[in-house]
Amino acid sequence: MSARAIAAIASLGLLANGMALSAGPAEVTGDTMRNTDAPASVGDWQSYSRTWDEQRFSPLNQINDSNVGRLGLAWYDDLETFRGVQASPLVIDGVLYNVSIYNIVTAYDGKTGRKLWTYDPKVGAEWARLACCGPSARGIAAWNGKIYIGALDGRLIAVDAKTGKEVWSEQTFDDKDAYSITGAPRVYDGKVVIGNGGADYGVRGFVVAYDAETGKQLWKFYTVPGNPADGPDGEASDSAMKIALPTWHGEWWKYGGGGTAWDSFAYDPKLNLVYIGTGNGSPHMWHFRSEGKGDNLFLCSIVAVDATTGAYKWHYQMVPEEEWDYTCTQPMVLADMEIAGKPRQVIMQAPKNGFFYVLDRATGKLISAETYVSENTWASRIDLETGRPVLQPGAHNTTTPHLMSPSWLAAHTWHPMAYSPLTGLMYLSAQEQPSIYARAEDGAFNFVHHRSNSGQGYGNMPELRAKLQQEANAKEKGYLLAWNPVTQSEAWRVPYAHPGSGGVLATAGNLLIQGTIDKTLAIYRADTGAKLWEMNIDQAPVAGAITYMIDGEQYIAINAGWGGSPVYNLGPFQTSTAKLLVFKLDAKGVSLPPLPPPSALPRPPMLRASEAQVGEGRALFGQTCNRCHGDNAVGGVKDLRFMTADTHAKFNDIVLKGLYADKGMASFADVLSPSDVEAIHAYLIARGNEDYADASAKAQ
Template sequence: MAALLLASCTAPGPDTALPITPIAASGPAAVSTARMIAPDAPANIANWMSHGRNWGEDRFSPLTQINDGNVGELGLAWFDDLGTMRGVQATPLVVDGVLYNESIYNIVTAYNAATGEKLWTYDPQVGAEWARLACCGPSSRGIAAWDGKIYIGALDGRLIAVDAATGLEVWSVQTFDRAEAYSITGAPRVYDGKVVIGNGGADYGVRGFVAAYDAQTGERLWKFYTVPGNPADGPDGEASDSAMQIALPTWHGEWWRYGGGGTAWDAFAYDPELNLVYIGTGNGTPHMWHFRSQGQGDNLFLCSIVAVDADSGEYVWHYQMVPEEDWDYTCTQPMILADLQIGGRTRQVIMQAPKNGFFYVIDRASGELLSAQSYVSVNTWASHIDMATGRPVLQAGAHNTTTPHLMSPSWLAAHTWHPMAFSPLTGLVYFSAQEQGDVYARAEDGEFAYVHHRSNSGQQRRNQPELRARLMEQARAEEKGYLLAWNPVTQSEAWRVNYRVPGSGGVLATAGNLVIQGTIDKTLAIYAADTGRKLWEMDIDQAPVAGAITYMVGGVQYIAINAGWGGSPVYNLGSFQTSTAKLLVFRLGASGVTLPPPPPPSTLPRPPFLTAGEDMVARGRELYGENCARCHGPNAVGGMKDLRWMTAETRSQFADIVLRGTLAERGMIGFGGQLSEADANAIHAFLIARANEDYADASAGAHR
């Protein structure tokens, strides 16, 4: 795939004359083990070279030029309108004066980090259908850089290396079978020349795994499955074989028919001294433990942290946060490595605040649980963690039955994937927390049916409507969202900032005593890291969910963030209208750059939810191409009438129109002689799929 070479600045202003720092002699994106081991060295401190800045993923920057005394002088230096209404979740990278960013469908652009001048853009041409084949849309959480290359985990499963100087593709490998319901939305990481990538799809029914590839050649080095496969097939012949011997006895029934889940779609960290890669794993499939494992067994390694040898991928230790996973909980939330003074001695720890509402501090060498405490005020899942066993003590009625009950935390998460940060200066971890309950009940026996490429929860969502209504009223009354500063040593809250509803984004901490977060109020806000006092806020007409970064170019410090809300379900928002997603870059004293006005409200009818299976959609695509594309446009775009945007009335009459020619006087003849009722339904399913793929951007006039 060729790169597009571009030379124009997106939003020029009086500050565009700032010089770019000369590229290191070894070339662009010259990231190496030596540099990553010493990210705060003079030659490296200005950069943001990896997803969490360093391999410990603490998202803390030692830069102090922007600080609590002058942050009020912050202004918008430049921006790039990314031309989409979809969620943009990526953490940019900055290496030696060049900023690398990823938008939807894995489109990557390199910029002069000081001015915003575009240097190149690479589009891997991910098919639009992946917007619905992945559970949460076509967003990605970031890219990786290493030794002159930028690495992309494409939504469709390709791991792609492009030349950091030109944007030209160097190599590409397919990491999973596209016939399966996998996708990639997490950021790849490079650890000492090995590219580590996971995947998503647990909701849809896949068997989770993580793989490592040679950063120079793309050769696969190892593969680690996170849950066992069919025992009749024997060992996989992969790095995880010894771990699967531990996991297999904790599963029951025929879970492998549905994949099992456990996908590692976002959370990774690396300790180069211990040579361990830490993997945070996801939920089970189906969600309901009753159907997945006959209501028996812990189901390793669902919702766990698993440590593996970085060179071989072989199992070293694990800690499972959610045995008997029954609630669509994941432990794919960010993990942070730190050295903490606990009990009078320094402990090497890994920290995580997963969906289930508990904050965990674990010895990262041994996997020993050091402490765990709930960080939310309501926890109907577990009362506490038993430190003798490391297991949660479940609340009465926590497991799902056919009777609806309220769970909080729920699948909506006490803390979701939004990045968190740790400041070694304050000793505090900062993250977006929320309390959003939901009603759970499993389906009756015999009701669950697996559907490929659709969510397979095993839940019953319609029974006892009056009880459900009461429970949802309670959930909404208890709903909270806040920025939380947490002391991991004392396992206690230091301070919080309350928001009107959940949904605020990722967090960055700096040595300037700053905590930076995009908010659900469509602002970028900066708080004092020690007290939580608000220092600065700007209306940006977007609610960023991504984490911000900071860097220096030419002696000037910048703050950058992708502002594009999406992929974060929040109740009670009503009509939540935003502007198009943008990459925003700030510095002290910047002026003269203003954001454009928001787009007008959409006039397009919102399409219905897609309920048909992928086989039906694929059949509809074929029938549409044979019978409809000539008049209505290829891939259902344009033509005499764009069928993606049918009204509800037209949709209700679709079969009559197509088969019986009820609109023949307008030129739409009936196809009853060559299409059946089932054919018409398949075509309609395809059109609903296409409408859902394109609605977010088409409704605002934005385009990929």
């Protein structure tokens, strides 16, 4: 009998407060994950969303709607970065394990914040550019005394939970390909499951499972077909590729095809099914990817596979003919509920496209789907007989710019959502951010390795684009949404001034916890949405909070480091450095350092470039830079409209020579020529001059 099992027996009747007895570092097993609410485990947070069903609900209720006003900061750690920190920590047997940028993992005493060890996998700074959306990681996994890291550069690493020493490391993809890993690995009954990103850069999506003890590969499942001339892959997905292949046309394999599983998984141990959420196409534009024909399976789908063998079981495709960068990698949640008078085992998802889906998780059959946003220019409804969307007129992209809402900016993106079995509600960070779409002219799309290969056109019809962008700016909004999945209706919402608020956590204390774009941590009543507590933290957390218990005291922890998608109307957005923050009742004596004073907004230099050069720079910026620096050069990791004179002087060296590689801005000399960089610089100067007057007024 394991030490953890002995602890569970000893705790019966003695540990109703949820305190776990120490049984060795990170001793997570199939028993502990099947019994997460048992007294010996209920105080832990053993997996990304606590449980394999990904509900992100905790039965702890020491902190509740009657006493949350007594919450205080117990301890924090400065993560010493201004980049987005997206991870949910783990807490097992009193130790908190956290992962920051570049996959650096630190173990802390969960009560005091004392550092126990740090493991740095030495991911190269160039991966800040090679990974689609920066060097963040969304989480880590634990199993049988080991912590598992999906590194940006493709390594799956196991380290000893007690010492932080590396146990084994396996390369999950060939480093010549444009893959990266930003999602959290999961361990399902001794199998480490990991996906990857890179669809924007031109790769073929796949998921791999490894033996948690040895690192031996167990199975591999491709999410889209490869070159038919190569024949079967000899992998678990071969039978599924027979289903997918007829839905593709042209020579898609030259561009990868996409479908990367870059974030979401779930697991039903009784059905022995792993659920995979798949991503967008590569390139985005269906016209170039598949000659504008076919559904292109399994893009933007949920695919269920056998956990033991990886064999295909069923799929449901949310977005046939995908060409809007609508990923279906958003969180998937399993629950049991009564619908239309019948008990149902369901899987739920609210992907980018603005519809909330409820499926039978054993068969994949669609139960219901309704839009959860006020405007949907993609589809009017989901046909319950066929399971297919009924597209709005003009939804497919042509060379004429048009607004799409939802857009690639997402009605709901990767930010964790939570389901409370007590209220029966799903909670998520929703937003409405239209974006301009137009495909490139025939002959104008050129595939470039390790560059965003959307197939979009960026520079045509500038007057129409300016008008559409004004419309998009005016429609932008964000809110915390409580959604009833049985009735497919809104229960309540909390509006925010801008999109960009983070993931959520629900607890049995009738609490709903979220980091907000207002640079606060806020706590609401889970049943009504009434605000109970809020603290200014000088950061807008995008990660989901967790909660845990040690020695009879409940804690709430969250990584606070904003690094979300661009926000049109946010303007200059000064934050403190990212921090891991930990709270408990009646904590006193710990305070955050003051926010440094804002710097003056630099005036852009005079624009001297021709309109043709600015137009060229606009297109190059859209192809190369907007994922980090925002649509129309607004927002992002660093707003480049208002660079200092020194930065302008060094611009070419920063982009081509990697002058700021240590800050994550590696050289682009492999994809951009000096004339390309001059054109991008001209475009940024133009954008700065266009927006300076209004932006400087807001800054004051």
